[in-house]
Amino acid sequence: MSQQASPAGRERRTGVRRGEIREAALTLFSDRGYHGTGMEHIAAHVGLSPSSLYNHWKSKQELLQDIMVATMDDLLAGFDAAVSEMDSSSAALSAAMQAHVRYHATHHRDARIGNREIPSLATPARDRVKGMRHAYAKKWEAMISLGVAQGRFAAVSPQLAAYALLEMGIGVSQWYRPSGRLSLDLVAKEYGEMALRLVGSDELG
Amino acid sequence: MSQQASPAGRERRTGVRRGEIREAALTLFSDRGYHGTGMEHIAAHVGLSPSSLYNHWKSKQELLQDIMVATMDDLLAGFDAAVSEMDSSSAALSAAMQAHVRYHATHHRDARIGNREIPSLATPARDRVKGMRHAYAKKWEAMISLGVAQGRFAAVSPQLAAYALLEMGIGVSQWYRPSGRLSLDLVAKEYGEMALRLVGSDELG
DNA sequence: CCTACCGATCGGTAGG
DNA sequence: CCTACCGATCGGTAGG
Known part of the structure; x- marks a missing residue:
């Protein structure tokens, strides 16, 4: 049993490390930009030497692509989930706006990277992400x-x-913070209402 | 007369070069980001050697600060000019929105830099720009x-x-191009109307 | 997972 | 305005 558990344990640890490195990249790419962040910074953030990062990720570019593609996957899936079963255009628009705002409020690092680093993507990933957007x-x-x-x-x-x-x-990703004065529920609701008014909906809120 | 004209001529040439370098930085910082742009790129863009840039600008950072402060100066002055002499809140909001949109449509490089490179600014310029925003x-x-x-x-x-x-x-700075299908007048007008609807104005358009 | 190291490139300076 | 060059840092690899 322990012989079988050992490789599984090692794999799980590797997966944890991979996630920790991605998490550090998320914070640093968001704060200092892709080109402003070195593999040394990421390594220091997780307590490894720079070269050890390459046991978990192929390159700095792979980290960026993983982050940006996942962000677009989440937004696309979030839209479909939000509008499904909505029986009016107003209900759908309000639901889509609230999902959009909630994502940007709770994933501000992902969103900042997604909106700033398209030129930093290598081809063909850049075209792929642009297509998803x-x-x-x-x-x-x-x-x-x-x-x-x-x-x-x-x-x-x-x-x-x-x-x-x-x-x-x-824009919500640039100012919203969970510790702030406004609750996420309130912000999402308010943006949903602004969206309905902006399109001149006949059904408000 | 030629003795007096000579220094003036040299100064004017230097001023032109300074502007050319700033123009190249505007394009490159916008396309590749501040940290993704080297002084070599800027130099190649204007046909100089990298070291020659330092005869016109103190540092790469000075170029960034000049661009970002000027952008905020323009936006602040544009707002004041737009809303002055407007005699209703609706007219003022519409005028401010149109000025805001026109600036972002016609200065998309400046705007992209202004919105992405705040973390790239050194203190105290960063605090100054944040204060202006x-x-x-x-x-x-x-x-x-x-x-x-x-x-x-x-x-x-x-x-x-x-x-x-x-x-x-x-956002207009991210997609509007003068060569596109939509005229600037139409885009500005449409955004002015969306602004009025968004705030629930009792006077539309 | 580390040490040691690679070639490339960075912003900026010296000196003329 | 250039050549020559500085020390620092970059992403990534070799080898163990």
Whole structure:
């Protein structure tokens, strides 16, 4: 039994280390930028020598790609989960905005990296992430277009409204902190209402 | 006469070079980030050797500070110019939004740098720029608070509305290009209307 | 997981 | 404005 548990234990420890390194990269890339962060900084953050990082991650670039792809995966999945089973355009838009804001409030490091480091990605990962961002924006645009087509929204340009809503939610990652004066519930609710007003929804809140 | 014109001519040439170097830094810092840009890149962009840059700028950091302070100066002055002589909260908000959007559409390099490179600033410049950004946000918040106090806006939280409006306008710098499908006039007008709807203004457009 | 080390590149200076 | 060069730091590898 202990012979079988040993490799599993070693693998689990390696997985933990891999996660710890990723966590440190998340904090440091967010604070100092990808090019402003050295593998030495990350190593010091987790108490390893720089060269040991390469036992867990292939390169600094791989860390960045893992972070940025996972961020877009989460946002895309979060959108689909939020709007499913919503039976009106207003309910869907409000739910999507609240999910968008909640993600950016609770993952501000991921979001900062995602929004700043696209040029730091090597190809083909850069094109992949740009494609995912485009797909995310298109989901919003289609949702708003539907509301306009149904006569529920007054928005003149679904594309500009989508850009505006996405960007204002992203901004939450720059100032929201759990220790702050405003609760996440309140911020999400308020942004949901601002979103409905921005598109001229006939159903507010 | 030529003896007097000579130093003036030399000074003017130096001023031109200084501007050319700043222009190259604007493009490169925006595209690759401050830490991702080397003095060699900037030098190659203007056809000089890296060491020659130091005849025109004290350091790479001085270039960054000049760009970021000038950006905030322009935004603060643009706000004051836009809202002066506006006789209603709605007119003021619309004018401020249009000025904000126009700046971000026409100065996308400056805006990208301004929004990404705050951690790259050395103290005390970082605190100075952060102070200017705070002052800019406070101007918006005060403007919205006034509209709420007058019963012209429905906004529940002037602070959140200000953050949301600032951020959605900043986003324009990430996609707007003069060669694109949408004219600047149309984009500015549309964002002005979205701003009025977002705060629940009783006077739209 | 470490020590030792690689070549490349960094921002900036000396000196002319 | 250039050549030549500084010490520091970079991401990553060899070898154990």
